[in-house]
Amino acid sequence: MTAEPDVHRTAPLYDAIASFYDPWSVSVTEDVGFYVREAVASGGPVVELAVGTGRIAVPIAVAGIPVIGVDQSPGMLEVARAYAEREGVAHDVDLRLGDLRTPPVAERVPLVVCPFRSLLHLEDEREKLRALRAAAGLLAPGGRFVFDVFAPSREDIEETHGRWLEREPGIDERAVWDEPSRTLELTVRAGDATVSFTLHWLDREEWETLIEEAGLAIEALYGWFDRRPYAGGEDMIWVCSTTGDEATRIE
Ligand SMILES: C[S@@+](CC[C@H](N)C(=O)[O-])C[C@H]1O[C@@H](n2cnc3c(N)ncnc32)[C@H](O)[C@@H]1O
Numbered sequence: 001m002t003a004e005p006d007v008h009r010t011a012p013l014y015d016a017i018a019s020f021y022d023p024w025s026v027s028v029t030e031d032v033g034f035y036v037r038e039a040v041a042s043g044g045p046v047v048e049l050a051v052g053t054g055r056i057a058v059p060i061a062v063a064g065i066p067v068i069g070v071d072q073s074p075g076m077l078e079v080a081r082a083y084a085e086r087e088g089v090a091h092d093v094d095l096r097l098g099d100l101r102t103p104p105v106a107e108r109v110p111l112v113v114c115p116f117r118s119l120l121h122l123e124d125e126r127e128k129l130r131a132l133r134a135a136a137g138l139l140a141p142g143g144r145f146v147f148d149v150f151a152p153s154r155e156d157i158e159e160t161h162g163r164w165l166e167r168e169p170g171i172d173e174r175a176v177w178d179e180p181s182r183t184l185e186l187t188v189r190a191g192d193a194t195v196s197f198t199l200h201w202l203d204r205e206e207w208e209t210l211i212e213e214a215g216l217a218i219e220a221l222y223g224w225f226d227r228r229p230y231a232g233g234e235d236m237i238w239v240c241s242t243t244g245d246e247a248t249r250i251e
Contacts, residue, residue: 132214
């Protein structure tokens with residue numbers, strides 16, 4: 001690890017969840033092939049911001065593309081390291097402890113990704129803009145930044161608000177939505193452990209503004225990982241590319 005840790009307050013939360021993050025997210029598989037295809041098309045290497053347990057990074061490395069993975073949670077990185085070793089790709093998964101807003105990455109790459117809504121951990125638009133600028137600054141000329149986020153539908157809020165739901169056997173989840181502040185407090189319970197995260201969503205227009213402010217061009221906005229165009233649903237998958245302005249904009 002080459003990082004200068006700039007640890008944000010969600011790090012201990014993810015350390016607490018690291019041992020059951022994979023069982024908790026086991027049904028989330030739809031994004032893996034999408035990001036692997038992006039990685040292969042880019043030729044690599046790829047930087048994954050908020051790499052977590054390597055759910056996406058390890059399949060990318062298995063497909064032959066080296067990955068630099070940044071995360072602020074030592075516990076999540078430990079799980080990622082073990083996964084990469086089990087899959088025989090530890091040499092192609094370079095895990096670095098650090099904050100995605102100040103990533104410990106000197107390399108410039110053709111593809112930066114930030115899967116599974118990780119940017120929503122950042123509290124406000126200023127912090128999200130810092131992250132977008134940091135991602136843009138890692139791109140080689142012509143490179144792409146691809147990430148996904150969500151904004152909840154009214155039905156989702158009504159169906160889930162304040163209710164404990166069994167997400168996977170032995171793992172329960174409760175969403176508490178606050179529409180005025182656009183925050184979701186998500187609590188996950190497994191055995192004796194209970195962990196709460198706060199996620200902060202934005203709408204499509206706000207993301208567009210931030211992406212452009214970060215000096216990136218929007219190439220595509222998909223509504224799902226099968227690349228269907230965004231049509232106002234919950235999921236937004238943004239494909240952004242360099243415009244030549246971004247390298248000077250990192251804070
Ligand atoms: C939902 S998980 C996503 C992990 C992985 N990308 C995946 O798709 O499974 C969010 C990850 O973001 C990391 N994270 C949150 N805020 C961060 C920050 N400011 N800098 C670096 N990592 C951060 C957490 O430690 C956690 O591993």
